[in-house]
Amino acid sequence: MTTASDNATRAGYFGPYGGQYVPETLMAALEQLSAEYDKAMGDPGFRGDLDRCYREIAGRPSELYFCRRLTEALGGAKIYLKREDLNHTGAHKINNTLGQALLTLRMGKKRVIAETGAGQHGVATAMAAAVFGLDCDVYMGTEDIRRQSLNVFRMRLMGARVIGVSSGQCTLKDALNEAMRDWMGSVEHTHYIIGTVAGPHPFPAMVREFQSCIGREARKQMLSAEGRLPDLIVACVGGGSNAAGIFAPMIADASVRMIGVEAGGRSLNLGDHAASLSLGRPGVLHGSLSYILQDADGQTADVHSVSAGLDYPGVGPELAYWKDIGRVGYTTCGDDEAIDAVVTLSRAEGIIPALESAHAVAEAIKQAPKMKKGQILLVNLSGRGDKDCNEIASILERKGVKI
Numbered sequence: 001m002t003t004a005s006d007n008a009t010r011a012g013y014f015g016p017y018g019g020q021y022v023p024e025t026l027m028a029a030l031e032q033l034s035a036e037y038d039k040a041m042g043d044p045g046f047r048g049d050l051d052r053c054y055r056e057i058a059g060r061p062s063e064l065y066f067c068r069r070l071t072e073a074l075g076g077a078k079i080y081l082k083r084e085d086l087n088h089t090g091a092h093k094i095n096n097t098l099g100q101a102l103l104t105l106r107m108g109k110k111r112v113i114a115e116t117g118a119g120q121h122g123v124a125t126a127m128a129a130a131v132f133g134l135d136c137d138v139y140m141g142t143e144d145i146r147r148q149s150l151n152v153f154r155m156r157l158m159g160a161r162v163i164g165v166s167s168g169q170c171t172l173k174d175a176l177n178e179a180m181r182d183w184m185g186s187v188e189h190t191h192y193i194i195g196t197v198a199g200p201h202p203f204p205a206m207v208r209e210f211q212s213c214i215g216r217e218a219r220k221q222m223l224s225a226e227g228r229l230p231d232l233i234v235a236c237v238g239g240g241s242n243a244a245g246i247f248a249p250m251i252a253d254a255s256v257r258m259i260g261v262e263a264g265g266r267s268l269n270l271g272d273h274a275a276s277l278s279l280g281r282p283g284v285l286h287g288s289l290s291y292i293l294q295d296a297d298g299q300t301a302d303v304h305s306v307s308a309g310l311d312y313p314g315v316g317p318e319l320a321y322w323k324d325i326g327r328v329g330y331t332t333c334g335d336d337e338a339i340d341a342v343v344t345l346s347r348a349e350g351i352i353p354a355l356e357s358a359h360a361v362a363e364a365i366k367q368a369p370k371m372k373k374g375q376i377l378l379v380n381l382s383g384r385g386d387k388d389c390n391e392i393a394s395i396l397e398r399k400g401v402k403i
Contacts (some may be wrong), residue, residue: 012201012288015324017317020200022287029187034202036107041209046102053098054213057131058087060095062214064221070348070365077231077371079364081351081381082218082246091354091383092214092242093124097193099210101128104191111135111190115179117144117172117238118309118356119151120383121195126160128193136160139179141170144308150387169302172238172312176286196239197316200287204316211245218378219249230378232257232367236359237277237330238309240316242382248318251327259367260319261359263305264332270295274303276315277323277330285314291323306335306395307355309383333359339395341365342385354383355392 012018020030040046054060063086067079084092097114104112112134116122122138129136138155142164145152155162168174176194183192197204197211222229229250235243237260250256265273270293273279280291285300293301293313305311322328333341338355341362346352353361357380364379371377385392396403 014204014318014321017282017290017320018201018204018288020287021284021289022200023184025184026187026200029183030200030202032107033103033191036103037202037206040103040106049102050099053102054095057098058094060087060213061217061221062086064218064225066225067349070345071368073348074365074368076369076373077367077375077377079368080222080230080376080378082214082378084214084242084380084382085351085353085357085384089120089124089127090386091120091124092211092245093121093195094127095213095245096195096207096210096241097121097124097128100191100193101132101134104134105132107191109189109191111137111186112193113137113139113179113182113190114193114195115139115172115175116195117141117175117311118307118354118383119144119148119155119387120309120354122160122162123151123154125193126155126158129160130158137163137182139163139165139175139182141165141172141175143170144172144175147308147391148387149390171308173300173303180286196241197244197318198239198286198288198290198314204288204318207241208244208248208318211241212248214242214245214380215247215249218246222376222378226376229253229256230376231255231371232259232377233380234259234261234360234363234367234377235380236261236310236356236382237315237319238263238274238312238356239314240319242380244316244318246380247322247328251322258328259363260328260330261363262330262332263307263310263359264334264337265304265306266335268332271302272304273332274305274311274313275332276313277319278332288317290315290317290320306338307359309354309356310359331363333362337362339392342392351381352385352389353381354385355388357382358385
């Protein structure tokens with residue numbers, strides 16, 4: 001169990017990345033959160049409450065699933081999925097929102113706010129707020145509200161207020177900007193449940209810890225199913241929470257190769273993708289130093305992805321550190337490849353992945369035939385694709401593909 005002050009994240013840094021690049025008005029709230037998080041991690045009662053929430057609300061542990069037909073079709077490695085799509089609310093985001101909601105109660109705060117892109121973090125935050133009796137406001141870009149109307153309804157149905165953001169590109173980065181502004185004016189009674197491993201310390205370490213239940217379970221499940229750890233783990237990367245969650249518990253296992261898959265979008269030209277680690281450079285965004293996409297003047301670049309949850313111009317600082325030390329490799333997946341992966345997995349295994357997760361599936365489809373039979377490839381299937389069906393249908397119709 002890590003704490004906000006452990007050796008890996010002392011002073012909130014992972015190598016040169018991380019920190020607290022925030023206005024003075026937020027420092028007291030961050031210090032309170034860091035202190036409360038450290039106390040909670042040392043409190044068996046908190047751990048027991050969180051484990052009970054994981055079991056009774058989220059439905060953990062999530063299943064490990066062997067893709068028999070996809071493996072046979074591709075040849076090469078055996079493909080397994082870590083089924084985060086089966087969690088309550090439909091994605092891995094619930095692992096973090098339950099933990100942060102419990103911290104909110106410990107801090108005596110009555111309101112939570114969140115940003116969301118694909119809507120999965122917003123839904124998970126709205127759910128946690130409903131369970132624990134907290135007021136909830138979710139900031140969401142108007143373009144994402146259009147793309148993710150199902151999740152907007154789900155949030156509202158559970159009592160959250162969804163606040164549309166029409167600045168910038170009207171997507172995830174802009175929603176996070178507005179949530180930060182809200183928090184600066186409401187820190188005394190509001191906790192900001194950041195949805196990924198980005199943001200100022202202690203959020204990167206804290207969110208990674210709450211998501212590490214994924215990798216801890218996967219380790220046990222793989223040892224039970226195969227008697228050893230996987231040869232390769234693949235996860236999609238936007239801000240990086242699902243990747244950090246499955247990578248971190250096995251990061252010390254040198255035999256396990258890891259690949260993070262970023263949004264390659266329409267092309268690899270600036271503005272057409274969201275590949276911060278593959279094509280960005282170090283800079284400060286939303287309170288921490290990490291790789292970000294910037295134009296020639298150092299301004300944060302516009303980004304694009306078919307997936308509303310991946311079109312973010314930055315990434316968590318720990319993932320940046322893993323890149324620099326060569327522990328995790330990063331690549332990209334284009335929009336069309338992700339759509340093709342949705343169709344492939346749906347027809348081979350009867351599992352409809354979220355567009356975010358489809359980026360990881362697409363990379364697995366590339367990697368498996370290059371690996372030896374008997375080797376093991378594990379994909380973190382971070383969410384289910386119900387929320388994306390209308391968007392996918394529209395894209396396939398425009399491409400002239402009949403379903």
